Amino acid sequence: MARAREETRPVRTLFWVAAIVFVVLSLRLWYLQVVRGPHFQELAVSNRLRQLPIPAPRGEILDRHGRPLATIRSSFTASVLPGRFDPTDQDLLQRFGELIHMTPEEILEALRTADGYAYEPIRIKRDLTRAEVISLEEHRDELPGVLVEQEPARTYPKPEGALASHVLGYLGPVTPEQLRQDPTYRPTDLVGQTGLEATYEAFLRGRPGRQALEVNALGRPVQVLGRELPIPGHNLVLTLDARLQAAVEQALHAQVAERAASSRYPDAGGGAAIVMDPRTGEILAMVSEPGFDPERMSGRSRAEYYAALAQDRRLPLLNRVTQATYQPGSAFKPITALAILRSGAATPRTPFYADGYARTGGLVKTDWWVPLGIPSPGTISLTEAITQSINDYFWELGAQAGIEAIAREARAFGFGRSTGIQLHPGDRPGLVPDPAWKAQRFADRPPGDRRWFESETMDVAIGQGFLTVTPLQMAQAFAALANRGAYYRPQLVREIRAPGGEVVQTIEPELAGRVEAPRAWWEAIIDGMEGVVRGPRGTARNAFAGFPREYRVAGKTGSVEVPGKEVHGWFAGFAPADRPEVVVVVFIEHGGGGGSTAAPVARAIFEAYFALQEGRRALP
Amino acid sequence: MLERRYLKYADWPLVVVALLLSGVGLAVVYSATHNLPGASSPYEYVIRQAVWLGVGLAAMVLATLWDYRVIVAWAPYLLGFSLLLLVAVLVAGPVISGARRWLVIGPVNFQPSELAKVTTVVALAWLLGRRDDWDTFLAIGVALGLAALPTVLVLLEPDLGTSLTFVAIAFVMLYGAGAxxxxxxxxxxxxxxxxxxxxxxxxxxxxxxxxxxxxxxxxxxxNPAAAKYGAGWNVIQSMIAIGSGEFFGKGYLAGTQTQLAFLPARHTDFVFSVIGEEGGFLGASLVLFLYFLLLWRLLVIAEQAKDREGRLLALGVFGLVFFHTVVNIGMAVGLLPVTGLPLPFISTGGTNLITMFAGLGLALNVSLRRKKLLFDE
Known part of the structure; x- marks a missing residue:
């Protein structure tokens, strides 16, 4: 029994420990609620406590060598606090509007965009000038509920003049839909709406901080009660090379502008170019012409600028590299060639006599060189057919191989499906047609319209007809040719880095597909493509005249017939032919044939690429 | 037979106080969540909490069905099982807000660290019951070593607040065992x-x-909560909420801090601030008093226990409830750092509610069987 009593002693001690602790807690409550109660009551109920967000600096976007393509600068924004700003006070609206150069109606309109959000300051005008900031501060006491926020704003330094507008995308005000989905946004926030700004929004945006301020009766901060610092967004390191990007933008823009200025090409004005490393799928440059200035898309005159872009018939907001589909024209012939070889319709050495005409079902197709008065190339093989872009060859043997074989080959090269590039709003799949597709597509038409005709196979064989592709898919397919089979998912981002510099994600090359074929087939086709550039009858020989031979460019031109308008021009190629390290695709809308319009731009791009490579190699 | 014993010897004050606290909890949770954005209905959280309360009561009854000495004899298996679950969490648990704390089993999210709290109490009762003298550094080290197993596993999740719970329980029980x-x-x-x-x-x-x-x-x-809301911010808001309640409080559903969403985590970590704001000093000290009554009953059960295991079990449960209550309220009133421990019986969260009631069940078990002769059938 004595033992038991001994053991119950700790129990009693614990009782007193608990009692003391609870007395301490009660005293603390007494202190907070009774002694300091009125003070806290005032903080809670009166206007003395303000909770203000501290915007987070958006992450930077850097090129592969660390040159900033998008970064941040400091800016001032005029905002109002809902509940403290009286929008029915006409005097106040008038005074406020005069200071920031807005009409009372415009201020009310800006307030309406944030209807229903009662606790976050609403931005009325961004990018205040210094004079506006000073006059707002001077008149602060006459402007209850108005505050000037200092916040980091997006800026695009345009290294070497590179805009990369469609790659970077632009920021726009958060939409009501986005606000509903993610309540951590504040109304009037700017968020990525397209491009990488949109794709990597979650990484780039960071997390806003907050501060609790005690303010006096005039609304001036008396003391900071608590502050949570914002966390900056993550930085993106791209695969782009800013210097190459600038050179490509310049070359493409110059050519497109020249064509557009000519009365011969009334519909010219658009184009696309892409430079890719076939060994990894890394995109070194991506340009859609015309571009836009992303900075103006989020600046103070955004609405006017956006309206002007939206009305431009050249569609500057469209990313032609991923979002536009075109027929590939003759640039598709290397893929048809592989289908022909695989079907057994010909071997690389099978001779073919090109008379310039193909007949099918009472229809006669005439090759492009016949009306130009160019003599028949005579008996040719696959390699020459590619070099001279002989339609006759691909019509006849493509028809023998059949549409199924060509469609299968095209799909093996990645056509007909999106490449999976991580770039908002994603890329379009294009179309690889076949009889099943046609039957379904025209199911509501008479049977005659649903049937697949051999002439349609012939169209597809030379990259026309129902076949459509994006410039990005062309780059991917030519990467497969360059690699003799393998191709990688096109990628724009190499690394995602935390604000401190730590790499949080590395995007590794991802094998997207592999086309299997014997070595001899690849070489026959690629020999033909080298001939395009330097052979005496090559379709791009003029554009590449005098180009150093040791770089061994292999390519293919294409000219796409557009009813009633000038043709589109393509050039797709890679170099060096034996050990390819770069793929270049150039596309120009309604600006003439590929050899004369796209190939010169491609040459300029290859020159810029190798000059940069050599420059880099020369560095210690 | 069983029913009569329950009616006669169960510690009814303990049960009544726990139910009162749970009732306060439902009311406060409604106040804190009825206008929470994203909820499907104003009652979503309350209904869920009420369901968990039912499960908790069932767990309490379940914990009284076997003689506690039998349960203590199972201690190695119970502890082993919950340690296994803690390892599973580290391996297979989804990362939520930077930590792995949950196991997702079908529709149920389950926090194994909560189960480990109860099994650690049982395991320590088992270990400390095996010898008389615990007043040497070596013996204390052995007992702390046992408590270190769940502590370290939970620390790895990471969840500092919860891991300290095991240490606190071990200290209380060691003291009860004579250290x-x-x-x-x-x-x-x-x-x-x-x-x-x-x-x-x-x-x-x-x-x-x-x-x-x-x-x-x-x-x-x-401080896991800091990542979500900002370290200084939530404590300031909590203190303003409590302080501005003054003596009589602002009235139910009338707390400006609570209803206008200034108060972060107001149905979980900072639920006591809602009580302080809407109930004032009166309401908050009443709740404090209820907790004190509960803890007092647990100590009474410990004192009247017929053997060492029983006393240690009750003391372990006392330590569990005491630590949670004091750390949570201390955080809300700005005396202790933010650790994210829930307020027993009041904070939302099913696993914790079940844990607390299971703990009370163990204590009831001890009180039901405190008379040696009468209860051995």
């Missing part, structure tokens, strides 16, 4: 010193040494 206050105090002091040193070093690093992301990790580790 002297000075020995335990010395060890606790050393441990505290180590913790303070870690914090001081990190504060120094705050200014110069560490990079942004390292600081963030550190803050998340020491």
């Amino acid at each position: 002297s206050a000075w020995r335990l105090g010395l060890l606790a002091g050393l441990g505290l010193l180590a913790l303070v040193a870690a914090v001081v070093v990190s504060r120094l690093g705050w200014v110069e040494i560490l990079k942004d992301y390292q600081i963030e990790r550190l803050v998340v580790f020491l």
Whole structure:
């Protein structure tokens, strides 16, 4: 029994420990609620406590060598606090509007965009000038509920003049839909709406901080009660090379502008170019012409600028590299060639006599060189057919191989499906047609319209007809040719880095597909493509005249017939032919044939690429 | 037979106080959540909490069905099982807000660290019941070593607040088993010193040494709530909420801090601030008093227990409830750092509610069987 009593002693001690602790807690409550109660009551109920967000600096976007393509600068924004700003006070609206150069109606309109959000300051005008900031501060006491926020704003330094507008995308005000989905946004926030700004929004945006301020009766901060610092967004390191990007933008823009200025090409004005490393799928440059200035898309005159872009018939907001589909024209012939070889319709050495005409079902197709008065190339093989872009060859043997074989080959090269590039709003799949597709597509038409005709196979064989592709898919397919089979998912981002510099994600090359074929087939086709550039009858020989031979460019031109308008021009190629390290695709809308319009731009791009490579190699 | 014994010997004050606290909890949870954005209905959280309360009561009854000595004899298996689950969490648990704390089993999210709280109480009762003299550093070290198993596993999740619970329970039970206050105090002091040193070093690093992301990790580790809302912010808002309640409170559903969403985590970590704001000093001290009654009943059960295991079990449950209550309220009133421990019986969260009621069940078990002769059938 004595033992038991001994053991119950700790129990009693614990009782007193608990009692003391609870007395301490009660005293603390007494202190907070009774002694300091009125003070806290005032903080809670009166206007003395303000909770203000501290915007987070958006992450930077850097090129592969660390040159900033998008970064941040400091800016001032005029905002109002809902509940403290009286929008029915006409005097106040008038005074406020005069200071920031807005009409009372415009201020009310800006307030309406944030209807229903009662606790976050609403931005009325961004990018205040210094004079506006000073006059707002001077008149602060006459402007209850108005505050000037200092916040980091997006800026695009345009290294070497590179805009990369469609790659970077632009920021726009958060939409009501986005606000509903993610309540951590504040109304009037700017968020990525397209491009990488949109794709990597979650990484780039960071997390806003907050501060609790005690303010006096005039609304001036008396003391900071608590502050949570914002966390900056993550930085993106791209695969782009800013210097190459600038050179490509310049070359493409110059050519497109020249064509557009000519009365011969009334519909010219658009184009696309892409430079890719076939060994990894890394995109070194991506340009859609015309571009836009992303900075103006989020600046103070955004609405006017956006309206002007939206009305431009050249569609500057469209990313032609991923979002536009075109027929590939003759640039598709290397893929048809592989289908022909695989079907057994010909071997690389099978001779073919090109008379310039193909007949099918009472229809006669005439090759492009016949009306130009160019003599028949005579008996040719696959390699020459590619070099001279002989339609006759691909019509006849493509028809023998059949549409199924060509469609299968095209799909093996990645056509007909999106490449999976991580770039908002994603890329379009294009179309690889076949009889099943046609039957379904025209199911509501008479049977005659649903049937697949051999002439349609012939169209597809030379990259026309129902076949459509994006410039990005062309780059991917030519990467497969360059690699003799393998191709990688096109990628724009190499690394995602935390604000401190730590790499949080590395995007590794991802094998997207592999086309299997014997070595001899690849070489026959690629020999033909080298001939395009330097052979005496090559379709791009003029554009590449005098180009150093040791770089061994292999390519293919294409000219796409557009009813009633000038043709589109393509050039797709890679170099060096034996050990390819770069793929270049150039596309120009309604600006003439590929050899004369796209190939010169491609040459300029290859020159810029190798000059940069050599420059880099020369560095210690 | 069984029913009569329950009616006659169950510690009814304990049950009544726990139910009162749970009732307060439902009312406060409604106030804190009825206008929470994203909820499907104003009652979503209350209904869920009520369902968990039902499950908790069932768990309490279940914990009285077997003689506690039988349950204590199962201790190694119970502890082993919950340690296994803790390992499973580290391996297979989804990362939520930077930590792995949950196991997702079908529709149910389950926090194994909660189960481990109860099984650790049982395991310590088992270990401490196996010998008489625990007043040597070696013996204390052995018992702390057992408590260290769940502590370390939970620390790895990471969840500092919960991991400290095991240490606190071990100290209370060791003291109950006869370890002297000075020995335990010395060890606790050393441990505290180590913790303070870690914090001081990190504060120094705050200014110069560490990079942004390292600081963030550190803050998340020491203080998970900080990652969500900001360290200073929520405590300030909590103190304003409580203080502005003044003596009589602002009235039910009328707290401006609570209803206007100034108060973060108002149905979980900072639920006591809602009580302080809407119930004032009167309401808050009444709730404090209820907790004190509950703890007092647990100590009475410990005192009347017929054997060592029984006493230690009741003391373990006392330690569990005491630590949670004091750490949570201390955080809400700005006396203790933010650790994210829930307020027993009131904070939302099913696993914790079940844990607390299961703990009460163990204590009831001890009180039901306190008369030796009468209850051995």
